[in-house]
Amino acid sequence: MAVSQSHAPFPSTQIPVHGLDAQQVVLDLDSTDTGLTPAQATKRLAQHGPNRIEQKAPTSLGMRVLRQFNNLLIYVLIAAALVTVWLRDYLDAAVILGVVVINAVIGFVQEGKAERALEAVRAMLASRATVLRGGDRHEIDAAELVPGDVVLLESGARVPADLRLLRTKNLRIDESALTGESVPAEKDAAPVAVDAPLGDRLCMAFAGTTVTVGQASGVVVATARQTEIGKIGALVSDLNNLATPLTRRLDQFARRITLVIGVVSVVTFLYGIFIGGLPPLALFLAVVGLAVAAIPEGLPAIVTITLAIGTAAMARQRAVVRRLPAVETLGSVSMICTDKTGTLTRHELTAVRVMLAGRTLDVTGAGYAPEGGFHQDGAALDAMQDAELQRLARCALLCNDAQLHHTPADGWVLAGDPTEGALLSMARKAGLDPAEAAALTPRRDDIPFESEHRFMATLHHDHAGRVFVLLKGAPERVLSLCVNDTGGGPLDSVAWQARMDAAAAEGQRVLALAECDLPAGTVSLNMGDITPRFTLLGLVGLMDPPRAEAVAAVAECQRAGIRVVMITGDHAVTAAAIGRAIGLRDGQPLTGAEIDRLDDTALKERLAQTDVVARASPEHKLRLVATLQSAGQLVAMTGDGVNDAPALKAADIGVAMGQRGTDAAREAADLVLTDDNFATIAAAVREGRTVFDNIKKSLLFVLPTNGGEAGLILAAVFAGLAMPVTAAQILWINMVTSITLDISLAFEPAERGAMQRPPRPANEPLITRWMLMRVVFVSLLLMGASFLVFNWQLARGGSLEVARTTVINMVVVGEIVYLFNVRHFTASAFTRDTWLGNPVALGTVVITLVLQMLLTYAPPMQQLFGTAALDAGSWGVIAALAGGMFLAVEAEKWLLRRRGVHRM
Numbered sequence: 001m002a003v004s005q006s007h008a009p010f011p012s013t014q015i016p017v018h019g020l021d022a023q024q025v026v027l028d029l030d031s032t033d034t035g036l037t038p039a040q041a042t043k044r045l046a047q048h049g050p051n052r053i054e055q056k057a058p059t060s061l062g063m064r065v066l067r068q069f070n071n072l073l074i075y076v077l078i079a080a081a082l083v084t085v086w087l088r089d090y091l092d093a094a095v096i097l098g099v100v101v102i103n104a105v106i107g108f109v110q111e112g113k114a115e116r117a118l119e120a121v122r123a124m125l126a127s128r129a130t131v132l133r134g135g136d137r138h139e140i141d142a143a144e145l146v147p148g149d150v151v152l153l154e155s156g157a158r159v160p161a162d163l164r165l166l167r168t169k170n171l172r173i174d175e176s177a178l179t180g181e182s183v184p185a186e187k188d189a190a191p192v193a194v195d196a197p198l199g200d201r202l203c204m205a206f207a208g209t210t211v212t213v214g215q216a217s218g219v220v221v222a223t224a225r226q227t228e229i230g231k232i233g234a235l236v237s238d239l240n241n242l243a244t245p246l247t248r249r250l251d252q253f254a255r256r257i258t259l260v261i262g263v264v265s266v267v268t269f270l271y272g273i274f275i276g277g278l279p280p281l282a283l284f285l286a287v288v289g290l291a292v293a294a295i296p297e298g299l300p301a302i303v304t305i306t307l308a309i310g311t312a313a314m315a316r317q318r319a320v321v322r323r324l325p326a327v328e329t330l331g332s333v334s335m336i337c338t339d340k341t342g343t344l345t346r347h348e349l350t351a352v353r354v355m356l357a358g359r360t361l362d363v364t365g366a367g368y369a370p371e372g373g374f375h376q377d378g379a380a381l382d383a384m385q386d387a388e389l390q391r392l393a394r395c396a397l398l399c400n401d402a403q404l405h406h407t408p409a410d411g412w413v414l415a416g417d418p419t420e421g422a423l424l425s426m427a428r429k430a431g432l433d434p435a436e437a438a439a440l441t442p443r444r445d446d447i448p449f450e451s452e453h454r455f456m457a458t459l460h461h462d463h464a465g466r467v468f469v470l471l472k473g474a475p476e477r478v479l480s481l482c483v484n485d486t487g488g489g490p491l492d493s494v495a496w497q498a499r500m501d502a503a504a505a506e507g508q509r510v511l512a513l514a515e516c517d518l519p520a521g522t523v524s525l526n527m528g529d530i531t532p533r534f535t536l537l538g539l540v541g542l543m544d545p546p547r548a549e550a551v552a553a554v555a556e557c558q559r560a561g562i563r564v565v566m567i568t569g570d571h572a573v574t575a576a577a578i579g580r581a582i583g584l585r586d587g588q589p590l591t592g593a594e595i596d597r598l599d600d601t602a603l604k605e606r607l608a609q610t611d612v613v614a615r616a617s618p619e620h621k622l623r624l625v626a627t628l629q630s631a632g633q634l635v636a637m638t639g640d641g642v643n644d645a646p647a648l649k650a651a652d653i654g655v656a657m658g659q660r661g662t663d664a665a666r667e668a669a670d671l672v673l674t675d676d677n678f679a680t681i682a683a684a685v686r687e688g689r690t691v692f693d694n695i696k697k698s699l700l701f702v703l704p705t706n707g708g709e710a711g712l713i714l715a716a717v718f719a720g721l722a723m724p725v726t727a728a729q730i731l732w733i734n735m736v737t738s739i740t741l742d743i744s745l746a747f748e749p750a751e752r753g754a755m756q757r758p759p760r761p762a763n764e765p766l767i768t769r770w771m772l773m774r775v776v777f778v779s780l781l782l783m784g785a786s787f788l789v790f791n792w793q794l795a796r797g798g799s800l801e802v803a804r805t806t807v808i809n810m811v812v813v814g815e816i817v818y819l820f821n822v823r824h825f826t827a828s829a830f831t832r833d834t835w836l837g838n839p840v841a842l843g844t845v846v847i848t849l850v851l852q853m854l855l856t857y858a859p860p861m862q863q864l865f866g867t868a869a870l871d872a873g874s875w876g877v878i879a880a881l882a883g884g885m886f887l888a889v890e891a892e893k894w895l896l897r898r899r900g901v902h903r904m
Contacts, residue, residue: 017164017221018201019194025164026219031148033166033217035132044146051145051161051223075258079295086288129160132217149220153211162227163205163218165189170450171214172417173205176341178228178643179569183349183418183509183544184212188451197592197615198228199569208642213417232618232642249766250303261294264710268717276720286717288727294710302698306746310691318675319684320658326670328695329653331688332634334759336557336681337625337647339639340568340578342657344554344678345544349418351426353508353541355499356388357487363429366545368404368412368421370428383430388486392537393430395513396423397437399458399470401448404428419511422542423472445525449473455481459518459525467522471514471534475500478512482536491536500539507577508541543574546582553679554582560685561758567613567621569643575614584611591615595623603627621647634759638673638681640665655681682755690750692760693825696904697745699767701822703775705737705815708782712807715787722800724790724807729865733811736851740844741819747840748823757903770896770904774889778818781888785881786810792877801868805856806878809870812852813882816845821889825904826896829886 017025026032036044081097129142132150142160145151151163159173165187172184179185179199187202198206205211205218208229224230265287272283310327314320321327341347348367353360354374361381365372374381374389383389402416404424414421424434441460444467449456455473471478475496482491500510514534522529554564564584568575572589579586589612598606604627607613613624621637625647628635637644637651645668648654656669657676666672673680712724725733767775786807793803819841820829828834836842855861857869 016194018192018196018204020164021191022164022166022189022203022219025221026166029148029219029221031150031219033150034135035150036146036148037134041133041144041146041149044148045144048146048223050143052143130154130157145220145223147220147223151218151220153205153216153218155211155213155215157211159205159207159209159211161207161220162222164221165203165205165216165218168216168451169214170448171216172212174210174212175199175206176347176641178206178209178641181341181570186451187214187216195593197569198617199571199615229642232646253766257294257296261291264294264714265291268714272717276717278717278720283717286713286723290710290713290717294706296702296706302702302742302746303695305743306691306694306698309746310687310694313687313690314671314684317683317687318673318677318680319687320672320674322670322672326653327688328692329634329688330636330655330671330681330684331686331690331692332760333636333653333685334562335628335633336562336564336636336638337567337621337628337651338564338637338678339641339644340566340570340575341544342640342676343638344550344566344582345546345578347544348414349422349509349542350545351422351540351542352545353503353539354389354392354426355496355503355539355541356392357485357536357538360499361389363426365425365429366548368414368425370404370412370425372429374429388538389430390432391486391515392513392540393427393432394437394441395470395472395515395537396540397427397432397434398441398443398460399456399472399513400424401456403434419509419542423511423540426540444523447525447527447530453477453527453530455530457525457530459522465520467518467520469516469518469525469529469534471516471530472511475510475512475539478514478534479536481530481532482512482514482534483532485536486538496536496539503539503541505573506541506543507571507574508543511540511542513537513540543577546578547678549677549679551582553677553682554584556682556755557685558583560682560755562685563611565607565611565613565624567616567624567647569616570614572612572614575612579612586610586612589614592617592620595620600627600630604631618643618646622650625650632761632763636681638678640676644668655684686750686755689754690748693751693754694745694748696766696771697748697822697825698742700771700774700825700904701745701815701819702742703767704778704782704818705733705811707775707779708786708811708814709733711779711783712786712790715783724786725804725811726866729804729808729867732855732865733808736848737812737815740848740851741815741841744819744838744841744844745822747838749837751825751903752827753902768904770901774892774904777892778885778889781885782811782814782818785814785885789874789877789881793874799868801862801866802870802874805867805870806874808867809852809856809875810878810881812848813878814885816848817882817886818889819845821886821893824893826893826902828893829890 020028030040078097127142128139129145130137130139130152131145132138132152137152145161149161150166151160153159153163153171165171166189168188171187173187174184175181181199185199185202187205189203191203192201205216206229207222207227222228222230268290269283269287272278272286273280276283278286307325307327311321314327338344346367350366350368351363354363355361359376362375363372364375374383374386381389383393400420400423402414402420402424404421405413405415407413412425428434441462443458443460445459447453447455447457453473454477455471457469457471459467459469461467471481479491479493479496484491485496500512503510514536516534518529557564566575566579566582566584572591576586576589579589588610590606590610591613592615594606595603595613595616603623607624607627613620616624621639621644625635625637629652635651636653636655637647638655638657639645639648640657642665644656644665648656648665649668653671654669655671655673656665658666658672658674659676671684709725709730715721716723789806789810790803793806794800798806820834823829823834823838823841855865855867862868
């Protein structure tokens with residue numbers, strides 16, 4: 001924020017403007033208290049440009065479309081489609097190309113996320129501004145603001161640019177979207193420390209924030225991309241979309257399988273030509289069949305459908321997925337960096353402690369809803385029978401300008417200052433009714449809160465003629481006006497200060513309440529009446545409390561091996577108190593100032609010591625995400641403010657709040673929680689783990705099929721035998737099982753203990769060692785059984801068509817029994833759940849068998865695919881070998897369980 005050439009025309013110093021006297025800033029900007037002249041404004045507008053965040057030139061539609069096909073797995077699929085076209089199998093070619101197009105459409109639709117996020121940041125800027133030009137007041141388009149303009153602010157206005165405040169009157173600004181502060185910041189024109197973090201620059205008003213109360217004037221020191229909100233927009237637009245764990249694994253898998261298929265095909269062709277002496281055309285057809293058999297062309301469709309099913313399941317749990325791979329990514333995260341305000345907390349101030357003379361009461365309930373009560377030493381208190389509490393609650397109720405309204409749709413809604421809303425709720429919990437109290441002791445006059453005197457006072461009378469003043473405000477100021485407390489003795493300022501400090505150390509914002517009598521007949525109140533003669537009624541500790549469900553959700557994430565770190569713009573003391581309440585390590589919170597001082601290595605070490613980061617700016621959040629990712633963590637970032645948008649986009653998965661969240665946060669995120677509840681994240685993590693498990697089960701199911709078919713062709717080529725299956729028959733097997741058996745695994749329920757196991761390592765390959773062993777083992781079983789029935793059928797005098805039909809049915813029936821093996825990675829299949837726990841699987845088995853009967857016995861299918869009818873003996877052999885396969889895989893799973901392997 002230094003006054004530099006980037007946003008100030010006539011700099012004389014490099015000291016940040018918040019550290020300079022207001023008049024010095026005006027001089028540096030060659031302006032005056034009455035603003036620029038119209039001529040100066042016109043010249044500077046040409047020099048600095050309009051006060052809007054410019055958009056980069058959009059990528060052309062054609063380029064965006066072509067970019068969707070720049071993926072090796074897509075290349076493999078296109079090659080498979082071309083092969084099937086060459087084989088005149090147009091139906092299969094259409095299916096494969098359909099998969100390619102579906103994936104391209106999904107990518108095309110989702111690619112605009114960054115542009116929409118930037119557009120949402122632009123929308124944060126005000127559209128109109130009131131300025132002084134040559135001493136005259138004008139309302140102009142905010143885009144016309146330039147450095148040096150003097151802007152006038154009033155309650156409800158959105159700040160149009162970054163301003164150095166010149167004069168303020170009772171000014172409070174809601175900066176929660178920018179800094180994470182849950183309470184409006186009290187502003188004044190006095191300079192602050194040069195190294196003050198963003199939330200402590202009380203002499204500044206930042207673009208995109210909102211004036212909640214008061215008036216002010218300020219000189220523009222930054223516009224457009226030079227504002228704090230503009231810098232966030234730049235961070236969002238400059239970030240590249242990171243690859244998700246799933247896309248990284250699929251890309252790696254596609255490269256490897258393409259290489260393997262290419263090498264094996266070339267070796268097979270060369271062997272057949274130079275050693276086997278096979279006819280080139282027949283050999284080429286065999287190699288094409290080998291490639292078709294080995295390519296898992298249905299895999300992208302299976303992955304997409306599995307992700308889509310997971311998306312629907314998450315939506316039912318109030319988590320809206322904006323990008324399909326985010327479903328799996330959330331199940332992979334090892335670190336959740338969460339914002340505090342509105343995410344872990346309710347974003348509603350609540351009175352949590354009442355300090356009376358000689359005793360302290362705990363207040364239950366959270367938010368503005370007047371539900372809860374008072375407890376002393378753990379025992380419930382009858383608030384209506386406690387005279388001291390009633391006096392304090394009456395002061396909180398009457399010395400108050402806020403209102404609480406209840407609607408069936410929105411519940412309890414505050415109109416006014418959050419602090420006063422918390423006091424209103426507390427008074428209602430004490431049994432007071434606002435209308436009744438106002439009728440019994442009407443207000444005659446008041447002194448509104450202003451930052452100069454740091455209190456609010458109201459004058460009341462009752463119907464017996466008593467006149468009294470109620471006072472509330474900053475504890476130090478109120479205590480200086482009190483001579484005694486409700487205990488009757490002189491005020492012990494030291495003891496009260498100690499209680500106040502203890503509450504503040506627990507992250508509570510403390511207010512003091514007091515009263516005094518005035519002579520009967522007094523009808524007005526002025527500053528001369530506010531002298532040291534008050535009785536201190538007590539102190540009230542307020543805080544934005546953590547959500548009860550968030551505490552349970554954090555604990556569940558920790559049990560799942562996921563570390564939760566809270567990153568907030570709030571003060572360290574407040575952040576530590578919330579962190580402690582939700583079960584985080586709150587000792588020695590890391591602050592934004594420390595982050596600036598530490599290098600990357602030291603920052604990693606410091607992050608390992610605490611789960612609480614306070615006073616963090618958008619740049620800090622971005623650096624923390626990058627630091628954790630460089631340490632091998634898969635990071636999810638949650639947030640609701642525009643200040644969270646860059647980190648949401650940079651994280652492996654961004655999670656935004658849907659209710660209180662800003663458009664900028666929602667557009668930058670991959671996942672939006674419609675209930676703003678951290679607990680929903682735990683449910684989404686569980687669903688994400690289920691999705692990835694089901695993708696792995698699909699791989700475990702698909703790859704042995706391809707491996708068995710490819711192995712069968714390889715064995716025939718190297719043995720110099722006739723092909724056991726044709727390329728068209730292979731495509732039939734793959735197509736039928738892809739649209740039936742493969743898809744059924746997408747509907748698998750969660751594995752037992754899904755949330756009791758640690759996250760997968762970030763560098764874990766898609767095909768692990770145990771999975772590869774299973775794939776090879778089942779491929780060999782399937783290949784061996786198919787080769788056995790092929791030779792058995794030929795040996796008994798069957799035709800080549802009958803032998804090939806037997807092989808096709810052997811492969812499909814073997815897949816059917818293996819489907820029930822693979823429903824659990826290592827758990828036994830001899831359970832009721834295995835056979836009945838997924839109705840979709842049973843349905844697909846029936847459909848597959850019907851299709852196989854048509855292939856085997858329907859004359860048109862026999863003509864098209866070269867098949868023939870089978871006798872009962874052939875089916876008996878197929879059933880016996882399939883049963884043997886099932887038992888062999890269950891034996892392998894038993895051995896894995898003995899070795900302690902429960903996931904693959």
